Each structure stands twice: as C-alpha cells, then as structure tokens.
Amino acid sequence: MDELDVLCVGNAIVDIITRCEDTFLIENNITKAAMNLIDAERAQLLYSRMGPAVEASGGSAGNTAAGIASFGGKSAFFGKVARDHLGEIYQHDITAQGVVFKTNPLDGPPPTARSMIFVTPDGERSMNTYLGACVELGPEDVDEEIVAASKVTYFEGYLWDPPRAKEAIRNCAQIAHDNGREVSMTLSDPFCVDRYRDEFLDLMRSGTVDIVFANEHEAMSLYQTASLEAAIDAMEAVCKLAIVTLSERGSIVAQKGERVSVEAIEIRELVDTTGAGDLYASGFLHGYTSGRSLKDCALLGSLAAGLVIQQIGPRPHLSLKQAGIDSGHIAEPVES
Amino acid sequence: MDELDVLCVGNAIVDIITRCEDTFLIENNITKAAMNLIDAERAQLLYSRMGPAVEASGGSAGNTAAGIASFGGKSAFFGKVARDHLGEIYQHDITAQGVVFKTNPLDGPPPTARSMIFVTPDGERSMNTYLGACVELGPEDVDEEIVAASKVTYFEGYLWDPPRAKEAIRNCAQIAHDNGREVSMTLSDPFCVDRYRDEFLDLMRSGTVDIVFANEHEAMSLYQTASLEAAIDAMEAVCKLAIVTLSERGSIVAQKGERVSVEAIEIRELVDTTGAGDLYASGFLHGYTSGRSLKDCALLGSLAAGLVIQQIGPRPHLSLKQAGIDSGHIAEPVES
Numbered sequence: 001m002d003e004l005d006v007l008c009v010g011n012a013i014v015d016i017i018t019r020c021e022d023t024f025l026i027e028n029n030i031t032k033a034a035m036n037l038i039d040a041e042r043a044q045l046l047y048s049r050m051g052p053a054v055e056a057s058g059g060s061a062g063n064t065a066a067g068i069a070s071f072g073g074k075s076a077f078f079g080k081v082a083r084d085h086l087g088e089i090y091q092h093d094i095t096a097q098g099v100v101f102k103t104n105p106l107d108g109p110p111p112t113a114r115s116m117i118f119v120t121p122d123g124e125r126s127m128n129t130y131l132g133a134c135v136e137l138g139p140e141d142v143d144e145e146i147v148a149a150s151k152v153t154y155f156e157g158y159l160w161d162p163p164r165a166k167e168a169i170r171n172c173a174q175i176a177h178d179n180g181r182e183v184s185m186t187l188s189d190p191f192c193v194d195r196y197r198d199e200f201l202d203l204m205r206s207g208t209v210d211i212v213f214a215n216e217h218e219a220m221s222l223y224q225t226a227s228l229e230a231a232i233d234a235m236e237a238v239c240k241l242a243i244v245t246l247s248e249r250g251s252i253v254a255q256k257g258e259r260v261s262v263e264a265i266e267i268r269e270l271v272d273t274t275g276a277g278d279l280y281a282s283g284f285l286h287g288y289t290s291g292r293s294l295k296d297c298a299l300l301g302s303l304a305a306g307l308v309i310q311q312i313g314p315r316p317h318l319s320l321k322q323a324g325i326d327s328g329h330i331a332e333p334v335e336s
Numbered sequence: 337m338d339e340l341d342v343l344c345v346g347n348a349i350v351d352i353i354t355r356c357e358d359t360f361l362i363e364n365n366i367t368k369a370a371m372n373l374i375d376a377e378r379a380q381l382l383y384s385r386m387g388p389a390v391e392a393s394g395g396s397a398g399n400t401a402a403g404i405a406s407f408g409g410k411s412a413f414f415g416k417v418a419r420d421h422l423g424e425i426y427q428h429d430i431t432a433q434g435v436v437f438k439t440n441p442l443d444g445p446p447p448t449a450r451s452m453i454f455v456t457p458d459g460e461r462s463m464n465t466y467l468g469a470c471v472e473l474g475p476e477d478v479d480e481e482i483v484a485a486s487k488v489t490y491f492e493g494y495l496w497d498p499p500r501a502k503e504a505i506r507n508c509a510q511i512a513h514d515n516g517r518e519v520s521m522t523l524s525d526p527f528c529v530d531r532y533r534d535e536f537l538d539l540m541r542s543g544t545v546d547i548v549f550a551n552e553h554e555a556m557s558l559y560q561t562a563s564l565e566a567a568i569d570a571m572e573a574v575c576k577l578a579i580v581t582l583s584e585r586g587s588i589v590a591q592k593g594e595r596v597s598v599e600a601i602e603i604r605e606l607v608d609t610t611g612a613g614d615l616y617a618s619g620f621l622h623g624y625t626s627g628r629s630l631k632d633c634a635l636l637g638s639l640a641a642g643l644v645i646q647q648i649g650p651r652p653h654l655s656l657k658q659a660g661i662d663s664g665h666i667a668e669p670v671e672s
Contacts, residue, residue, distance in 0.1 A: 019653060052402065052429040054649055055391035066388065085421040093388040312653065313390055317355060 004100065005073040005289035007150035009165075009172060010061025011134040011158055012079030012103075013113040014086045015274065015314060018053040020118045025126055030118065035127045035189045037161060043130040046116050056313040057093035058115060060156040060188060063275045063314045067282025067304055069098040070320040071330075073289060076100035076146050078168070082133040086112035097315070103141050106133040123270035123309065131162055138164035139171050147175040151289045152211070154281065157188035160196040173208045182240070184211035186281060187218035194221055210240040213281050219244050243298070245280050251301060253294045262298035265306035275314030279304040282320070296329075303329055340436065341409040341625035343486035345501075345508060346397025347470040347494055348415030348439075349449040350422045351610065351650060354389040356454045361462055366454065371463045371525045373497060379466040382452050392649040393429035394451060396492040396524060399611045399650045403618025403640050405434040406656040407666075409625060412436035412482050414504070418469040422448035433651070439477050442469040459606035459645065467498055474500035475507050483511040487625045488547070490617065493524035496532040509544045518576070520547035522617060523554035530557055546576040549617050555580050579634070581616050587637060589630045598634035601642035611650030615640040618656070632665075639665055
C-alpha cells in the first residue's frame with residue numbers, strides 16, 4: 001500500500017457537547033478540565049441532567065487523525081465503534097475527512113462510546129466518557145500493513161483505560177520499529193498519567209515510544225514534580241523528541257541538545273478548548289512527516305490548536321490546509 | 337394545567353450540518369437556500385458524499401419552541417420522532433431546553449427525520465430533508481389540553497408535506513379559537529409556498545390563521561408578485577398580523593392601520609443562516625405573549641435571529657434571556 005504519514009490509535013468516541021456554569025460541575029461531582037470515566041448508569045444520569053447538546057465525532061487520536069487529513073496529510077485510524085447509529089456517524093465523519101478507517105465495528109453491546117462534554121464560560125471543557133465498545137479494541141484490530149506503511153504511529157495514553165488496547169499498542173510499536181518507523185504517544189490527561197504513571201514511564205524508557213506529547217500538567221504529573229523545567233529535562237533524557245504544550249503560552253519542543261519555543265496564535269475568542277491538544281498534535285505531526293523544521297512543526301501545531309478552540313467541537317469545521325495557506329504557514333500551491 | 341405562551345407544531349428533525357463549496361450544491365442538484373425534500377435512498381447517497389458533519393436537533397417549529405424557552409418563555413412542541421437514537425437526542429435536547437414535549441414516539445420504521453444541511457462560504461444553508469417518522473404525525477397527536485392552555489399555537493407550513501399533519505393543525509386551530517387563543521404560522525420556504533399556495537391562502541382568508549410569518553421570498557411567492565409591498569399589503573388585508581423578515585434589512589410588521597419596521601442587529605460574522613427565521617419567530621412570539629409592543633417584539637426577533645446566524649446550528653448555544661438582558665432588550669431582573 002501507499003505510504004501513510006500518521007496512523008492514530010485511540011478510543012472512538014462521539015462527543016455530546018453543551019455549555020454549563022461551573023456550579024453544575026460542582027453539583028455533579030465532575031472534575032473540571034479532566035476526562036472523567038463513567039459507567040452506563042452514570043452516563044444516563046448525567047444525560048438526564050445535561051442541557052441541550054450538539055453531537056460531533058471526537059476521541060483524542062481520532063481528532064488528531066482528522067486534523068492531519070484536514071492539513072492534506074495521509075492518516076489512518078484504529079478504533080472500535082459498535083454497529084449502531086453513533087458508530088455510523090463516527091465512521092462517516094472520519095472517512096469523509098479522508099482518514100483511512102477500517103477497524104471492524106463491534107456487533108451487539110456495548111454501544112459506541114460517547115463523552116458528555118461540559119464547556120464552562122471560561123471555554124474549559126470537562127469530559128465524562130462512557131467507553132462502551134472501545135473496551136473491545138485489541139490486538140486482533142491491528143492491521144499490520146497499515147502500521148508498516150505509516151511514518152509515525154501515534155496513540156493516546158487513554159488507551160490504557162480499556163483492558164486490551166495496550167496489547168494492540170505494543171504490537172503496533174513492534175511492527176513500526178521493525179519497519180524503521182517511529183512511535184509517538186500523548187500522555188492524554190493528568191489523571192490518566194496518575195493511573196498509569198509507571199507504565200507510561202516504562203514505554204518511554206524502553207524505547208517503545210520515540211516521541212511524546214504532553215501538556216504541562218501531564219508532564220509534571222508524570223514526574224510528580226512542581227517544576228515544569230525538571231519535567232521537560234526528564235522527558236528529553238529518555239525520548240527522541242518531547243513536546244510540551246503550555247496553552248496560551250505556546251509550546252516547547254525538546255530534542256537532545258535542542259530546545260525550540262513557539263508562541264500560541266492570537267485568538268479572537270476562546271469558545272471551547274475541546275480538541276486543543278489533539279489538533280496541536282495534528283499540526284506538529286503533519287509538519288514532522290512532511291520533513292519540516294521542529295519550529296515549523298510547532299507553529300503548525302499552534303495554528304491548528306488555535307483554530308479549534310475558537311469553535312464548538314473537537315474537529316476543525318474549516319480546512320486546516322487553507323488556514324495554513326491563508327496564514328502563510330503553508331506555501332501556496334504553485335499553478336502548473 | 338398552567339397557561340403556556342406558545343405551542344409549536346412541526347416536523348421533528350435532527351440536523352446533520354457540514355460546510356461545502358457552491359460547486360457541491362450544483363454537482364448534487366441541491367437547490368440553494370431551500371428545503372429540498374428527499375427520500376431514504378437519496379438521503380443515503382448524499383450522506384455518502386457529505387463531508388464530516390455535526391449533529392444538532394432542529395426542525396423549524398422545534399427551533400422556535402427552543403428559542404422561546406431560551407428567552408424564559410413557556411413553550412410546548414408537538415412533533416413525531418421514532419423510538420431510535422436520533423429520536424432520543426431530539427427528545428433530550430428539546431426537553432432539556434425546558435420545552436414541554438410529550439408526543440408519542442413512533443415504534444418501528446421509518447426512523448427519526450434528519451436534514452442534511454450544507455452551509456456554503458456565504459453562510460447560506462441548503463437543506464435536504466428526509467421526513468422519516470414525521471410522516472406519521474396526525475390528529476391523534478393533538479393534546480387538546482396543551483392547545484387550550486397556549487396563548488398562541490404556531491405551526492410551520494412544512495407540515496403540509498407529510499400526509500396527515502394538516503388535519504392535526506386544523507384540529508389545533510379549532511381548539512385554540514374555541515378557547516379564545518390565537519393561531520400563527522410560518523410560510524416556511526418559497527418552494528413550500530409554491531406546493532401549497534392555495535391551501536395557505538385559504539388558511540389565511542378563512543381566519544384559521546391569525547398571525548403569519550414569512551420572509552420576503554415566501555411572501556412574494558405566496559402572491560406570485562415581484563413587489564414586496566404588494567405582498568405585504570395583501571397579507572395585511574387578510575391577517576390580524578403579518579410579519580415579513582428581510583434578512584440583513586430587518587423586518588416589517590403589518591397590522592391593520594399600523595406598519596412597524598425594525599433593523600437587523602449588527603453581526604460580527606455570518607457563520608450559518610440555519611434557524612434565522614425560526615429564531616426570529618421565537619423572539620417575536622416571546623415578546624408578543626409577554627404583552628410587548630410590536631416594535632419590541634420585532635426587536636427581540638432581530639436579536640435572536642442575529643445571534644443564531646453567528647454560530648453553527650439552528651438553536652442558540654447561549655441563553656437568549658441573558659443576551660436580551662446584556663443588550664438591554666430585556667430588563668434586568670429586580671433584586672428582591
């Protein structure tokens with residue numbers, strides 16, 4: 001098969017998004033700005049208390065795959081939906097974006113995963129995820145040909161929550177490295193880091209993962225330090241490439257002997273932070289797999305993240321390639 | 337039961353919204369800015385060609401009911417969903433907005449209605465509606481108590497497309513008038529007017545409908561005239577109240593012997609016109625049922641329409657009551 005830029009592996013989730021006041025989070029015991037894992041019963045309860053919502057395909061790595069395709073890159077996705085209506089929506093959206101997605105849907109229960117996302121007036125999102133069919137992702141879902149064909153295989157730390165996805169990831173990493181490819185992960189969420197700290201550290205130390213994305217809270221949670229600098233130093237020591245995002249303060253890329261800092265783009269209005277980290281990874285990895293400098297990779301990350309937080313929902317409504325051309329980050333296509 | 341401000345009756349539809357270029361509309365034979373009725377087979381074909389989308393509860397009268405509730409008014413809705421996942425989403429969203437919605441869902445096929453909405457770069461929306469379960473709305477779905485309790489019963493002209501909804505509307509109008517209430521309709525769409533011109537004219541002439549909402553294209557289509565002035569004169573002659581919206585040029589309210597013109601609100605960016613007319617009706621009817629002047633009613637209509645076209649999707653993401661307070665259209669609540 002043709003070479004692919006990035007294979008993304010993650011939980012296939014449809015987002016159900018609403019706005020709420022901070023008091024709602026407190027009253028319903030939702031940890032703000034985090035991914036709260038919930039069971040079917042709590043999902044039903046929260047939905048009954050949730051305001052009017054909109055639905056959009058989401059899931060961290062799925063968003064990253066969609067973003068890469070929106071930039072014009074070639075991406076694929078492994079993730080498990082059920083054979084139900086939300087699953088159809090998920091399949092439609094990611095395929096329509098141009099992402100290669102062929103993972104077999106699950107027959108019968110549980111249903112396709114959904115995350116109820118509450119966006120507070122400060123634009124911060126608090127997620128409540130019922131994993132549903134995602135718990136069935138396993139090594140049998142690894143398409144070796146796609147892994148071997150992908151310059152980078154990227155996965156989300158969230159995959160340590162379902163029981164067998166980590167086996168799939170270890171297989172992917174092996175295949176990728178056997179084919180001279182690179183492996184990348186995002187630490188996903190500070191509480192996720194808390195749940196799987198030793199395993200994540202081991203993935204990095206063992207060289208299973210080459211490139212790590214984290215936001216500052218995740219990086220500091222990983223090393224249980226209050227010093228961002230110490231966390232970056234520690235990541236840099238064990239990774240080929242460590243990328244730490246700092247919200248409105250931009251991002252830092254650390255590669256042995258090289259540190260690159262890039263600013264966030266100016267935004268007009270912060271609407272919804274959902275997908276910010278995922279789309280940063282889209283921009284960075286699109287640049288990386290196109291052979292750009294680390295600085296340019298980080299700038300493309302800033303651009304994609306900055307655009308997605310100015311809209312509702314985790315995937316860009318407009319073409320990132322066009323946005324890149326308009327902003328001068330991507331060269332105009334030459335008329336032939 | 338407690339008095340209600342407005343009962344809205346319409347097709348219960350979940351919107352599937354994407355952006356596209358004008359060439360897509362041409363290639364797929366979609367009439368721009370109109371509601372195109374489609375069957376299940378074409379729905380499947382168009383979905384296969386559609387880009388990544390977001391889902392949001394819609395339907396013209398349902399949007400109006402949601403907008404009235406968002407203003408703090410008391411609204412109810414009659415409309416038919418199926419007992420499926422989209423139906424659950426619809427039921428959730430409208431109920432969570434505070435709208436009374438108790439119409440029995442349909443068991444078995446057809447499924448809940450959906451409209452694929454293509455938003456072009458100019459913000460205009462072109463709809464492709466598969467009516468699904470809506471075709472089963474009939475007189476048996478009329479809850480007489482709710483009709484009798486509602487100051488205004490408002491319905492959409494689109495209800496002439498399904499086979500038996502018009503019977504339900506005639507029943508509603510009879511009950512409303514028997515209880516000293518008013519009946520209102522929107523002409524919905526210029527092509528819808530074309531399909532049912534004589535019946536719509538008869539509803540107005542016979543006094544079945546007291547208050548008519550139309551945009552300029554619908555008003556001119558109704559009387560098959562190129563003169564907006566002539567159309568408004570003709571509507572005024574047969575209606576208690578005629579309201580004609582003029583997009584960015586505001587709206588005109590015509591009542592025997594009185595003409596009120598109101599401007600559109602200034603907007604920052606036109607994103608998606610979906611729901612503009614529906615939300616204008618929300619603002620107007622909320623003002624009307626609160627005993628406000630015609631000018632204030634029209635101003636509230638402009639406010640709601642102006643807000644909804646600056647976001648994706650047909651129902652306001654933010655509280656219209658709060659927007660009304662912030663803009664000075666609605667008085668601050670007095671601290672007690």
